[in-house]
Amino acid sequence: MVDSLSLCVNTQTPLVQVIGTRPGGVTRRSVAATVRLSRLVEGTDYRLSPGGVTRMIAPLVRRLQSDGVLDEVHWVALNPSGPRTIDADGFTLHNVALDPDRMASYGHVKEAIWGAVHGLDGRGGDQELLWTDQYSEYAYYNRASAEVIQQLDRRYDFDAFYVHDFQQLAVGHMLNTLKPKIFRWHIPFDATMIPEEWRLWMAAYFNSYDVVVVSARRYRAALKAFGHTGTVKQLYPYVDPAEFSRPPRDEVAATLRARGLHDEEIILVVGRMDPMKGQDRAIRAFGSLAKEFPDARLVLVGNGSFSGSRGGPGLSKGARWRSHLEALVKKLGLGRRVIFTGHLPQRELDCFYEAARFTVLPSVQEGFGLVVVESWLHRKPTIVTCRAGIAELVHDGRNGLLVDPDQPKKLAEKMHRLLADDGELGRRLGREGYKASKRCTVDAAAPAEAKLLREVTGG
């Protein structure tokens, strides 16, 4: 019999974002003690953070707890507006605060790293970034997170630490412990995108972890080629299928009517408002087909990320990008043919998936692309950028259609193919996609994650 493990998880994005707009509601200032999540009202007191990372970790933790792999779990995240701790029924969320000035500087650096890694400004990034005052605040945030983790470790004596994503890269080095540290890199990794001036810095921090986990096979190869000498594992990201439902037709129709939609052919693009998500490519491709398919509508779902939220670093790139897209729609004369819904609650999103003719992931770069898995769970055909990690699982013409996001004509051709389809191709792609989705569920991932935890802890 192997003992259950105690684990400390660290992410930038918190599982729960406190809305804090209700008079007398929960805020950091109003509540110093632990708050029970079950006593708060979703949508009024808090919302669950959208996005892949937190939506992966929560079901994984719950699954590993029910399997007896994990026992005590504490989750440390950036959450300036939340109470100090939240009891999330089975694990505890610990919120790290940053004052607004520090948050802005930290946000600047992490966006610069993110932009460089995604090749946003061509190859390379700000060569002086690591010597700026803003960088000292990036270090500050990482150290503040590490300090909270170490305080918790003194109290709970964790068996391992699981640190997630590039925002927290330095945390592993800052944890003064001999206990195992796992780092999961969720974004793409292409060594040629890393500026020469950052390489030693980045390599040193990668090497402070016992294991680095990446989302796609090619990222593992790239990290090895980068010169990383430690252990690198590849695990596909995952979702909990139980969180997705297939609403009945009348509910779907009612949901769409509320958005002014009836029997139109819906092309669905789900992703936060961000240049990297490539919604502009989808709009341009759609623009070339709009006349031929007058009933088609392009529906863009998503807002900014946690980084753009009021409770996060407050970066405004989401709003800027949406304005840019709206101007593009106007310029192309698409008017009401393109619909921006903003963020949708899960049930409403499920309705849109059900109603969609097909989905598109047009990202310029994409760490993985869990929205493709969501689409597959709804048995919908999908067009996937070849620059997404999940492209490794897409066999062109069998369970999806692959496309280079820099070739808008090709994207338009594939969209045309699915719009003109009599249904046979779409059904086949959806059916095969559903089969492929099984590789990206918490059911498939839990044994691999449990094995990883057992290996690093020597269990």
Added chain:
Amino acid sequence: MALNPILITLLTFGILVALTFLVGRLAKLLAVRAMGLSRPQVAASVGVLASAVVYLIGGVIAIQELGISPDILFIVVALLGAAALIGLREQLENYGGKYFSDVYSPFKLGDSITIGGHAGKVIEINAMTTVLLSDDDHLIAIPNSMFMKEVVVNTTPQAWKEVAIPISIGANVDLAAFEATVFRSLAKLRSRLDRRFPPVITTRSRSALSTDLTVTVMIRRPEDRDVIITEVQKRITESRGKPVPVPATAEKAPTTPPTAGSSASPGR
């Protein structure tokens, strides 16, 4: 009612001991400050020496108050000292060797070195020996006194670039704020440092009283090494004095500024 003379003597003795302790602490503090930009380990040693002198003088005065002749005390101390020097000569040589190599030898844990025909990776530096792990998996204990007599070759690639400065801060200092302040300050030296490697602060140990850190920077030119060590140390000392901004952690709210009491040495 007159106080018992014995009680008065004991009271005076107690006051003298307390005063000696306080003056000794003050002397140490002043000596360290007076050493200013000297190598921190040397400054710390001078501080210890200053306090020891005060303790010795204060001790002699206090003992005189008890009616004991200081001559007897001196003779006892001298005899004990001589016996210790003869009996513990090798150990003292090693201890002294560690002290001086801490300050002046350009290697640290993890480096590969060669000394007296032995070569290996440094895996432990204790008060008496430096332990090397050889390529054929043997443990080699080098007496620290050898580092004062033999030529040491650090074969670690680009070892000359790395400057590691150990420092201590009070346990109640907001480490995140201190680190950010140090980074901002050291960024001013970036033209002299390897741009590819920003400063790194590593936590070595923590106790109820202090947190021991190592600040590591990579220099661009070997001849700059000494001047950069001094400048980095100066900037770290200045960072200690800067006000600590609002704490960031959710669990802890440190409020006191960083306190003095550091030791620093290059290379180890």
